[in-house]
Amino acid sequence: MDVADKLLRDARRGLLAVAVLEVLLDEGPLHGYGLRKSLTIRMGWEPPEASLYDALKRLEKLGLVKGRWVRAGRGPLRRVYVATEEGRRVHGKVVRLLSSIIGWLICREVGEG
Amino acid sequence: MSSVVAALIISAPLLAAGPLLIALSGEVYGERGEGARTGYETVSPRVSAATYRLLGTLLTLSGAVSALAGAIWGVAVQALLLPPLLIASAVATIEYSRRLAIIEDLRHPPTGDKEEAVPTPSQAVKTFLTGAYAALIPIAILASLRLHTLGEDGIAVSLASLPALAGYTLYLTLTRPEAYAIPELGREAIRSLQVTIPLSLTLITAGVYLDIIGVQLFWPLLLVGLVLPIIPLLTFKT
Structure with missing residues (x-):
């Protein structure tokens, strides 16, 4: 893996975490399955389960998302995720920063084109 | 009794339980419907089987390492080594089964049954x-x-x-x-x-x-x- 791939992988990982926050803030508490489906529809690509797990784990560790197990009928326990207030605050900050960076990159590309 | 035999006797439960768990994982995988429990209530047979295999492997390794330590440095060292090895095996298994259970949870839609939060200590x-x-x-x-x-x-x-x-x-x-x-x-x-x-x-x-x-x-x-x-x-x- 070259340096560009590593940078892209890191960026994708970070962006997936932001996307998870975005979906949870927008749609409220969601099951893991619902979260994955919503991300797939919004982003246009299906995030691998392991990547989504890592993103959720990181967000939970940072206190931006809270996950809890719920029992439904006699089946296995299900996990429900919800964004925290801290998650809302951090999400706003990150989105503003990302928007300015992406906006600047697009302007530059258009200018060069 | 030589120190090697004493060390093997002390670690025997782990050396027996480890391979047994690995062998049992095949049985677990063969079950249909509800899976076994891994510490996360009912999970699918796939998660149960993987957990059994990991725990079996870790226990076998713990048994072998502690028996070796006992044979070389004596049973006191072996006895001191066993608790941290067992605890590390348990923590690794629980974290691993949690990872598998959560990843598996991402794959299945909710059933629509009434949901009830799993209580945690206050x-x-x-x-x-x-x-x-x-x-x-x-x-x-x-x-x-x-x-x-x-x-x-x-x-x-x-x-x-x-x-x-x-x-x-x-x-x-x-x-x-x-x-x-x-x-x-x-x-x-x-x-x-x-x-x-x-x-x-x-x-x-x-x-x-x-x-x-x-x-x-x-x-x-x-x-x-x-x-x-x-x-x-x-x-x-x-």
């Missing part, structure tokens, strides 16, 4: 348990100061393993309370065990430490510690 209980555990620190320091006069291996093993076990169960209660789930027990009994097991081990540890430092009234602590986990089993319906 903040007050967590604070109390943490306080009780922290209260052991001065006793542990006092006991450690006297260690140089206590040459017996058993005392050293107690000093090392009891707080480790109490700490481990406390870790489970605070971060992974679902790990106490036992299919045969009702919810109230499991909820109660989440609190009583670490508390019981903490009391037993305190009792042993008090005994080591020469405090005569250690036995009420031991007695309460030993009886405490039995109460929920008798009180609540299974």
Whole structure:
């Protein structure tokens, strides 16, 4: 893996975490399955389960998302995720920063084109 | 009896249980419908099988490493090595099964049945348990100061393993309370065990430490510690 791939992988990982926050803030508490489906529809690509797990784990560790197990009928326990207030605050900050960076990159590309 | 044979006998349960768990994982995988329990209530047979395999492998390795250490350095070292190896195996298995269970959960749509939150110990209980555990620190320091006069291996093993076990169960209660789930027990009994097991081990540890430092009234602590986990089993319906 070259340096560009590593940078892209890191960026994708970070962006997936932001996307998870975005979906949870927008749609409220969601099951893991619902979260994955919503991300797939919004982003246009299906995030691998392991990547989504890592993103959720990181967000939970940072206190931006809270996950809890719920029992439904006699089946296995299900996990429900919800964004925290801290998650809302951090999400706003990150989105503003990302928007300015992406906006600047697009302007530059258009200018060069 | 040579030290090699003694070391093998001490590690024999692990050397037997490990391969047995690996062999059983095939059986678990073959079941249909509900999976076995891995500490996260009912999960699919796939997660159960993977967990069995990992735990089996870790126990076999722990048995082999501790037996080797026992053969080389003696059974005291082996006894000191066993608790951390077992705890590390348990923590690794629980974290791994949690990862698999969560990833699997991402694949399946909700059933639509009425949902009920899985209860975790309240903040007050967590604070109390943490306080009780922290209260052991001065006793542990006092006991450690006297260690140089206590040459017996058993005392050293107690000093090392009891707080480790109490700490481990406390870790489970605070971060992974679902790990106490036992299919045969009702919810109230499991909820109660989440609190009583670490508390019981903490009391037993305190009792042993008090005994080591020469405090005569250690036995009420031991007695309460030993009886405490039995109460929920008798009180609540299974």
